Amino acid sequence: MNALRDILSQGTQMLLVLLLAPLLTGYVRKVKARLLRRRGPPLLQPYRDLVRLMRKDVVLADNASWLFRVIPYLMFAGTWVAASLVPTFGNGLLFFWSADLIAIIALLGSARFFQALAGMDVGTAFGGIGSSREVMIASLAEPAILITVFSVAMIAGSTQLSNVAEFMGSDAVGLRVSLGMAFVALTIVALAENARIPVDNPATHLELTMVHEAMVLEYSGRHLALIDLSSQLKLLLYVSLIACIFLPWGTATADASVAALASGVLLYLGKLAVLGFLLAVFETSIAKMRVFRIPEFLGAALMLALLATLLRFVSGSL
Numbered sequence: 001m002n003a004l005r006d007i008l009s010q011g012t013q014m015l016l017v018l019l020l021a022p023l024l025t026g027y028v029r030k031v032k033a034r035l036l037r038r039r040g041p042p043l044l045q046p047y048r049d050l051v052r053l054m055r056k057d058v059v060l061a062d063n064a065s066w067l068f069r070v071i072p073y074l075m076f077a078g079t080w081v082a083a084s085l086v087p088t089f090g091n092g093l094l095f096f097w098s099a100d101l102i103a104i105i106a107l108l109g110s111a112r113f114f115q116a117l118a119g120m121d122v123g124t125a126f127g128g129i130g131s132s133r134e135v136m137i138a139s140l141a142e143p144a145i146l147i148t149v150f151s152v153a154m155i156a157g158s159t160q161l162s163n164v165a166e167f168m169g170s171d172a173v174g175l176r177v178s179l180g181m182a183f184v185a186l187t188i189v190a191l192a193e194n195a196r197i198p199v200d201n202p203a204t205h206l207e208l209t210m211v212h213e214a215m216v217l218e219y220s221g222r223h224l225a226l227i228d229l230s231s232q233l234k235l236l237l238y239v240s241l242i243a244c245i246f247l248p249w250g251t252a253t254a255d256a257s258v259a260a261l262a263s264g265v266l267l268y269l270g271k272l273a274v275l276g277f278l279l280a281v282f283e284t285s286i287a288k289m290r291v292f293r294i295p296e297f298l299g300a301a302l303m304l305a306l307l308a309t310l311l312r313f314v315s316g317s318l
Contacts, residue, residue, distance in 0.1 A: 009261065010094035014084040016265070017240070021083070021232035022046035024239065024276055031280035046232065053225035061122045061218055071118040072219065072226040075111045079230040082107035083237040087244050089264035090252035091162040099161040101149045104237075105142070108193070111230065112138055119215030130214025133291065137192055137199065137211065140298035145189045147305035151182045152245060154312045161244055169248040181308035183246050188301035190238035194231070196279070198289040199297065236272075239279075243271040 026046045033040020042048075060068070085099040093099075112134065119131035153159045155176065156167040167173060192199045195212035216227050244251075250267035252260045289297065 006094040009090060010084075013088060013090075013093055014080070016088060017083045017086075017233065017236055018080065020269075020272065021229065021236040022050060024236050024272055025232045027273070028235075028276050028280045028283075031277055032284050035280060035284045046228075050225045050229060053220075053228070054222050056221040058221035058223055064122050064218070068118055068121045068218075069223070071114045071121075072223040072230075074114050075230045076226040076233075078107045078111040078114075079233045079237070082111075083233045083240070085161070086237055086240045087161050087165055087251060088240050089268045090256060090261055091165055092253065092255075093162075097160070101153070101159045101161060101164070102146075104161075104241075105145060105149065108234065108237075109138070109142060111234075115215055115227075118219075122218050124218060126210075126214040126217050130211055130217075133211045134215060137294060137298065140295055140302065141189050141192045144185055144298060144301040144305050145193075147302065147309055148182050148185045148189070151178055151305060151308040151312055154309065155179065161241075165244050165248040165251055168245060169251065178308040178311040179246070181304040181311070183242070185301040185304040185308065186238075186242060186245075188297065188304075190242065192294070192298055192301075194235045194238060196235075197283040198286050199294055201288050239272060239275045240268075243268070243275060247271055 023043070023046070026041070026043045029045070030040045030043050082104045085095065085104055087093065087099060116131040116134050119127035119134070121127070149159060152164060155173070155178065156164040158164060158167075173179070191197075195201075200211045212231070216224065219227055250264060252264035256264070
């Protein structure tokens with residue numbers, strides 16, 4: 001009976017992140033439009049776009065290799081697995097032992113590597129520009145998030161997300177300067193990794209500034225649908241990660257009842273709504289920065305993560 005309950009909980013987690021990812025993207029777009037006094041697209045427009053793309057035929061360039069066809073599936077699988085490992089409404093799910101921060105970063109790094117390969121595969125100028133910019137951003141973002149993970153792991157005593165969430169929800173954590181720095185560093189990295197303003201603007205196709213869109217210009221049909229869904233899952237993953245580490249309250253425990261799990265789902269939806277609203281407010285209050293300013297932006301995240309780690313070494317109470 002317990003095994004069946006664990007399988008159902010884990011299956012619900014995987015299905016929940018898959019269904020909520022387009023909704024979060026549509027919600028952020030809607031809030032941004034309302035803040036700009038526009039009506040904006042319908043909340044369910046991302047679902048309609050995915051269905052429309054799935055119905056269309058795939059058009060491939062003559063010089064596209066087998067890698068170009070396979071990469072959308074690899075990206076989707078890796079990102080979906082990574083998003084499913086982050087505890088959302090409950091801790092101690094069936095695969096909690098594999099919900100390690102290092103493993104999640106490795107899965108996301110693999111998906112990014114495949115996407116950069118796809119951008120260069122057909123040999124177009126835009127694909128090469130997008131891939132080179134993506135790798136440049138990754139070379140700064142990945143060290144920043146790894147050091148952020150180290151600082152959080154040094155405080156919580158583990159890199160497993162269930163253990164981290166359990167510790168952060170306890171009274172032992174208290175107020176720490178290092179945690180505040182880690183939160184800001186993770187937020188900056190999340191903006192860069194998800195191609196959000198001020199690093200990138202996924203709503204435009206300006207050849208001088210675009211990063212993510214430049215790599216996927218040659219994709220169409222179901223391949224483009226899978227890449228778009230992967231991007232939406234990645235945004236949900238980072239929002240869930242911030243909620244899991246810094247807002248772990250209300251998450252159901254491993255032996256919780258069905259009512260507690262349902263309460264955890266409602267609280268998780270509330271956290272997504274709040275964090276999505278804050279993201280929309282931030283993006284409407286700041287401008288897109290020039291490409292050569294991105295290293296300075298991500299350098300601030302790296303320095304904050306380093307300072308958080310050093311503070312932990314100097315004083316255990318900070």
